[in-house]
Amino acid sequence: MLKTLAMIAMLAVAQAPGDPHLPAKVMDRDAPTLPAGLKGAVLIVSKTNGWRHFEHIPHSNVVLGEIAGTLGRKSFTTENAAVFNDRDLRHFAVVVLNSASGAFMTSGQQAALERFVARGGGVAALHAAGDDSHKEPWYDATIIGTTFIGHPGGDDHIQSAKVVVAQPQHPVMAGVPREWMLRDEWYSFSGNPAARGMTVLAQVDEASYRPGAKLAMGAAHPVMWVNSHAKGRVFYSALGHEPEAYDDPNVHRVLTNAIRWAAR
Template sequence: MTPDTGVVLVFSATAGYRHASIAAGAAALADLAGEHGLRTRHTEDPDDLREGALAACAAVVFLSPTGEVLHDRSRAALRDYVTGGGGFLGVHAATCAEYDWPYYGELLGARFDGHPEIQPADVLVHDRTHPATAHLPATWRRTDEWYNFRAGPAGRGVRVLASADEDSYDGGTMGTTHPLVWCHPAGEGRVFYTALGHLESAYADPEFRRHLGGALQWCAGLAD
């Protein structure tokens, strides 16, 4: 699928907890998209995830949605968009949405399973060849809300780019393998997920912005 326009659809509807960082995240994504000749459309209306509109998108970003926020038509349109070659970027609470839709769990690669209190921790960057992680140090010290997952992503083509060092903070439940950032193919499409991005301040941080911008480039097919 070759995008007809440079639109990035940013979707952030919430039917559960609402992150205060959504507005800052949407603004940061607009800036980052603009750096690459793209523009964003921020929506919380599932009707905007429809076949004709998605076919013209360079990428779709789920920015911390929570709960059941899609209907059957938008689910079908999103599935067809990604499997047909579209790019999908999930940010932070994207793993807290659509628990009743099995395909969405496969698309993201994991489901949220709680978190400890916000605190500093070490992110271990395993793959520094991806545009989202190439600029990062091997150990990236950050303060965030460290998500635990029911299970880590698995399957053909999954690349875990970074993980949490559970020895560096309290409350991790996944042991020595605690993925935080990964990407994988889905049909003909590209999927990227980063568990980072809880705090509003993250979206003003240069390293995190480059992380998010690299993920967006990759999902939009602008970088390998």
């Protein structure tokens, strides 16, 4: 009887679903088949080998595809990182890394993305595409320029806070108010990416929410910036944990501007 109960318990554990935030890590080897007619298109990649934001990814992928359409560009959405190869990337003007996390590219795939940016291709990296699961030196230096150190947890995990535009003349900030309130998960970083050559476009006002002593960055707490030195145009936004953020008119405007700007 005890042996039977033990076997039942083991089977129950084996069948118990894992944490959907932590899916199995998979390295893709076979590239997806692209639809015909892609030229100057928007590639939306939400590949997850780290923390998976399953709450927002389905909705935000749809919104990003709709934004591409309003810009007169076709889009292709995938979670297959093998799309990062020279042949396929030539169909796209910009790559959107939509909370793509973890080590989701092989060395060859990252090298293809590096060449894409080097020949002028754009990148818009969103939310978890800038978390601390990205360890590659090129990615760190070119896409992020700082290190994610955490966000408030517990009852303070999601808070309303004031976003303040720091570069209102930049094309990505066109039509965006100088200040607005947004409910989100607020990332903190080890330092200001401006110290490594990035141009900060917007900050979060720490007086408008509770970052916690260990996560406070002071008056300069960046949440959106661009790499002004890459040959291709590179944008990063820490915003976007909540699905509703992608329906916020100001976030939607920023994403539209960023994809247009990055795609030239």
